[in-house]
Amino acid sequence: MPLPYQKSKIKRLISISGEHIVYAYGDQHVIKFPSGPIHLVSSKDALNKVKKEDQLQQKYLKQYQVPYQLCFYKKNGRPTYCVIQKYIQGRAFKIKDLKNPNLKQKLRSLIKANNLMYKQTSYILELFGIKSLFFHFWLRKMENVFVVNQNQLKIIDLGLISDKAKITKSLILRLVIRWAIKRQTQLLKQYL
Numbered sequence: 001m002p003l004p005y006q007k008s009k010i011k012r013l014i015s016i017s018g019e020h021i022v023y024a025y026g027d028q029h030v031i032k033f034p035s036g037p038i039h040l041v042s043s044k045d046a047l048n049k050v051k052k053e054d055q056l057q058q059k060y061l062k063q064y065q066v067p068y069q070l071c072f073y074k075k076n077g078r079p080t081y082c083v084i085q086k087y088i089q090g091r092a093f094k095i096k097d098l099k100n101p102n103l104k105q106k107l108r109s110l111i112k113a114n115n116l117m118y119k120q121t122s123y124i125l126e127l128f129g130i131k132s133l134f135f136h137f138w139l140r141k142m143e144n145v146f147v148v149n150q151n152q153l154k155i156i157d158l159g160l161i162s163d164k165a166k167i168t169k170s171l172i173l174r175l176v177i178r179w180a181i182k183r184q185t186q187l188l189k190q191y192l
């Protein structure tokens with residue numbers, strides 16, 4: 001099976017923390033390869049997770065999404081995926097952006113849409129990213145919500161988590177997810 005991307009278009013490394021390794025791809029895109037714990041434990045679980053995330057994000061969070069293409073293929077006989085997404089100039093949402101009433105309002109709408117998805121499906125968008133979940137006191141930002149042109153909010157990460165869906169058989173991972181949802185709920189109080 002041919003690769004769904006062109007190796008020659010992969011350029012500088014952008015990010016290696018979290019769930020994906022992200023590279024610049026061509027002049028206007030990024031490419032993301034899964035590297036997180038779920039993918040390491042089971043690539044099948046990771047694939048099911050990303051398919052579910054894609055479906056739910058299209059339904060509940062479409063207006064915040066940055067266009068992307070999800071590609072499935074096999075690497076060394078193991079099913080895997082990559083995400084090719086438009087490169088966006090932006091930065092993570094900082095707690096001090098709440099001083100801007102327009103951004104504050106938009107963040108509230110995003111949180112509302114996210115809560116609705118959680119209520120109806122048990123999946124919630126992971127807003128902070130793992131570093132900020134641990135070190136928010138110092139970082140004071142949401143890694144997965146990007147501010148673009150000072151007036152728009154965009155979600156750059158597909159990462160949804162669920163404390164109910166049996167997306168992974170690993171008990172440790174499920175406990176981590178449960179903790180992450182609690183931690184996010186607690187941190188969000190500072191953003192409302």
Ligand SMILES: Nc1ncnc2c1ncn2[C@@H]1O[C@H](COP(=O)(O)OP(=O)(O)O)[C@@H](O)[C@H]1O
Nearest residue numbers: 015017018019020022030085086087088156157
């Ligand atoms: N579409 C994009 N345009 C520009 N930078 C991006 C884009 N997607 C991701 N990045 C950069 O890569 C980092 C990690 O991307 P993300 O999709 O959140 O991966 P992870 O699943 O590892 O959290 C982001 O914090 C951002 O700096």
Ligand SMILES: [Mg+2]
Nearest residue numbers: 018129144157
């Ligand atoms: Mg992220």
